[in-house]
Amino acid sequence: MEIKEERFRPILTTKGRKTGKEHSVMLRAVNYNGKIYFSRHKPDGDWFQNALSNSDVKIEYNEKIFTGKAQLVQDEELDKKISLLKYPGEERANEKRVTIEVTLN
Numbered sequence: 001m002e003i004k005e006e007r008f009r010p011i012l013t014t015k016g017r018k019t020g021k022e023h024s025v026m027l028r029a030v031n032y033n034g035k036i037y038f039s040r041h042k043p044d045g046d047w048f049q050n051a052l053s054n055s056d057v058k059i060e061y062n063e064k065i066f067t068g069k070a071q072l073v074q075d076e077e078l079d080k081k082i083s084l085l086k087y088p089g090e091e092r093a094n095e096k097r098v099t100i101e102v103t104l105n
Contacts, residue, residue, distance in 0.1 A: 014050035
């Protein structure tokens with residue numbers, strides 16, 4: 001893997017669960033234990049729902065495109081750890097979040 005930063009802002013591309021078209025959004029991400037994590041407050045965002053519906057995703061960062069498989073994180077302790085890494089020293093690091101884990105190909 002060529003992503004070295006612990007926190008970074010890539011473009012995540014998912015496949016639309018209704019349209020089948022690519023949907024891209026720039027997000028904050030966390031690189032932890034060889035996997036990439038994206039989180040949000042509620043699982044209602046399009047990118048989040050798309051990743052759950054079709055696990056094939058792309059991550060664009062530093063002019064490179066990585067492909068991977070997304071899955072919902074079921075471990076609450078891991079959710080908390082990702083929030084602390086994503087928002088170091090910020091109050092919102094303690095808010096409950098839902099997280100997608102991407103394993104790069």
